[in-house]
Amino acid sequence: MVIAVDGPAASGKGTIAKALARHFGLPHMDTGLLYRAVALNLFRFGGDPASEFEATRACDLTSISLDDPELRSEIVGSIASRISAYPAVRERLLDRQRNFAGQAGGAVLDGRDIGTVIAPQADVKLFVTASVEVRARRRVAELLSRGMPAHLEDVVIDLKARDARDSSRVTAPLEEAVDAIHLDTSEMDIDAAISAAIDLAEKRLRDSVDKLNPV
Ligand SMILES: Nc1ncnc2c1ncn2[C@@H]1O[C@H](COP(=O)(O)OP(=O)(O)OP(=O)(O)O)[C@@H](O)[C@H]1O
Ligand SMILES: Nc1ccn([C@@H]2O[C@H](COP(=O)(O)O)[C@@H](O)[C@H]2O)c(=O)n1
Numbered sequence: 001m002v003i004a005v006d007g008p009a010a011s012g013k014g015t016i017a018k019a020l021a022r023h024f025g026l027p028h029m030d031t032g033l034l035y036r037a038v039a040l041n042l043f044r045f046g047g048d049p050a051s052e053f054e055a056t057r058a059c060d061l062t063s064i065s066l067d068d069p070e071l072r073s074e075i076v077g078s079i080a081s082r083i084s085a086y087p088a089v090r091e092r093l094l095d096r097q098r099n100f101a102g103q104a105g106g107a108v109l110d111g112r113d114i115g116t117v118i119a120p121q122a123d124v125k126l127f128v129t130a131s132v133e134v135r136a137r138r139r140v141a142e143l144l145s146r147g148m149p150a151h152l153e154d155v156v157i158d159l160k161a162r163d164a165r166d167s168s169r170v171t172a173p174l175e176e177a178v179d180a181i182h183l184d185t186s187e188m189d190i191d192a193a194i195s196a197a198i199d200l201a202e203k204r205l206r207d208s209v210d211k212l213n214p215v
């Protein structure tokens with residue numbers, strides 16, 4: 001079984017994807033970390049995010065740990081959102097994501113284009129969203145709890161810019177798959193959002209089985 005979880009920045013899709021993976025006993029991949037790793041690599045060797053050539057060279061991730069706390073910083077997220085628009089960067093990260101989605105037994109992946117490009121065959125697709133103000137408050141709380149500086153107004157501006165870039169790029173933009181289930185978590189705390197996601201996923205799976213075995 002493959003579960004695709006997409007949505008804008010700080011919508012809570014990673015939290016939901018991890019919970020779905022635990023619930024269904026599946027491995028989980030946060031695909032945003034791959035783009036953040038390319039961004040951190042580029043930043044560390046002083047590359048220019050405006051250059052597709054330099055960003056593509058930074059796709060060799062052998063020297064980056066996906067556990068590096070710097071991956072979570074706003075500057076790295078912001079560079080990631082710029083370099084993720086390059087078709088050559090997306091192409092370099094494609095196999096790793098598709099192989100993860102295609103592993104025996106299935107997987108849960110979260111990102112921007114999982115239900116549309118990486119795993120269009122997914123059994124369950126969730127599109128998780130929340131208002132930009134709610135997402136900004138969540139992101140500020142997260143950054144402060146990690147000991148990183150954060151100001152609400154700056155985070156709102158950054159999230160709006162990232163949403164606009166992610167949605168308007170030509171290659172694999174952030175968009176809701178036609179068969180995705182829309183989940184707005186603006187009014188939900190973490191537990192409520194997770195339990196809504198599990199209920200929706202289980203219902204979608206039941207409906208698919210019923211369609212295959214009509215009475
Ligand atoms: N429903 C919720 N209510 C309150 N806080 C939440 C909720 N869902 C997630 N959070 C918190 O908001 C922050 C962002 O959540 P998360 O990392 O899951 O979002 P994301 O969409 O995966 O972000 P990104 O796009 O940056 O990867 C985390 O600190 C998380 O604990
Ligand atoms: N499937 C994906 C995942 C992420 N991106 C880009 O990476 C940036 C960072 O991702 P986070 O989920 O960690 O915030 C994000 O702003 C996207 O631009 C992507 O393009 N496709």
